[in-house]
Amino acid sequence: MSKRPWEFHPDLSRDRLQLIAEVLRDVRTATIPLHDPTGGDTPWILGCRIYGRSADILSRTGPQLWDWFRVIKPPLEFVFTVGDVPMRFCRDDPDCPEAQHLRVTEVEAEQHELAFGDNSVDLIWRIVVEANPAGETETVAVIGATRGGDVKCKYIVPELDGGIAFINGPTRPRTGPGVQLPEPVVKTRSPGKRRDDDKGI
Numbered sequence: 274m275s276k277r278p279w280e281f282h283p284d285l286s287r288d289r290l291q292l293i294a295e296v297l298r299d300v301r302t303a304t305i306p307l308h309d310p311t312g313g314d315t316p317w318i319l320g321c322r323i324y325g326r327s328a329d330i331l332s333r334t335g336p337q338l339w340d341w342f343r344v345i346k347p348p349l350e351f352v353f354t355v356g357d358v359p360m361r362f363c364r365d366d367p368d369c370p371e372a373q374h375l376r377v378t379e380v381e382a383e384q385h386e387l388a389f390g391d392n393s394v395d396l397i398w399r400i401v402v403e404a405n406p407a408g409e410t411e412t413v414a415v416i417g418a419t420r421g422g423d424v425k426c427k428y429i430v431p432e433l434d435g436g437i438a439f440i441n442g443p444t445r446p447r448t449g450p451g452v453q454l455p456e457p458v459v460k461t462r463s464p465g466k467r468r469d470d471d472k473g474i
Contacts, residue, residue, distance in 0.1 A: 278415050278428050281396065282388060284356025285415070287430075289341060290400070293331070293355070294413040294430040297362060297402055300327045305408050319408055320364065324348075327362065345380050352381050357388035362400040367414035367427055374399060375418055396425055 278285035301323050308319045328351040335342040335353070345359065346352035352361055359381045363374040375397050377385070389395075396417035403412045417426035 276426055278417065278426060281417060281426060282358050284341065284358050289355050290415050290430050291433045292339065293400060295433040296331060297327055297400065297413060298410050300330060301402065301408065301410050345384055346378060350378055352378060354384060358398055359384040359388065360398045360400060362402065364402045364404055367401040367403060367416050368424060370399065370401060370416065370418055370422060372422060375420060375422060395419065
């Protein structure tokens with residue numbers, strides 16, 4: 274299990290994986306404080322909210338910022354590509370992923386064949402968030418697994434310093450020091466001079 278994702282396919286580069294992983298981390302961090310168990314929120318609701326927000330921001334903003342990111346199937350079954358490689362994300366144990374998270378959609382299978390061809394190792398690629406009972410991120414891993422759940426590649430994605438700008442929300446534009454303007458001069462108009470708008474024209 275020593276091979277890294279980019280050794281299976283060059284499109285799965287470290288910098289690209291870091292960007293996507295950071296989005297998933299940031300969305301989870303921003304969403305957890307909104308969870309209200311006393312108001313009836315369950316862990317399932319929290320999971321759905323995190324998944325929905327993550328898929329939404331990736332699908333809306335990812336293609337605008339990253340020329341290597343493309344959405345090929347929108348939520349609820351969110352499938353995207355990193356370069357040519359189809360991927361999905363989930364919360365799971367990266368060493369022992371659940372079968373439902375390795376299920377391959379038809380569009381994903383077609384994209385997989387385009388990326389790897391017929392003679393490649395048949396691995397399913399997932400970004401897996403491992404979280405504690407409170408839902409907080411512990412690790413984000415990229416795995417390549419067989420359909421039977423045998424993990425052939427596992428790469429723990431290191432955190433990206435500074436986060437991702439579009440997750441942190443809008444910031445005020447920086448402006449220079451203010452300019453002091455003189456007080457306006459106010460005078461009464463002489464009764465003999467009338468403007469056109471005074472005549473009702």
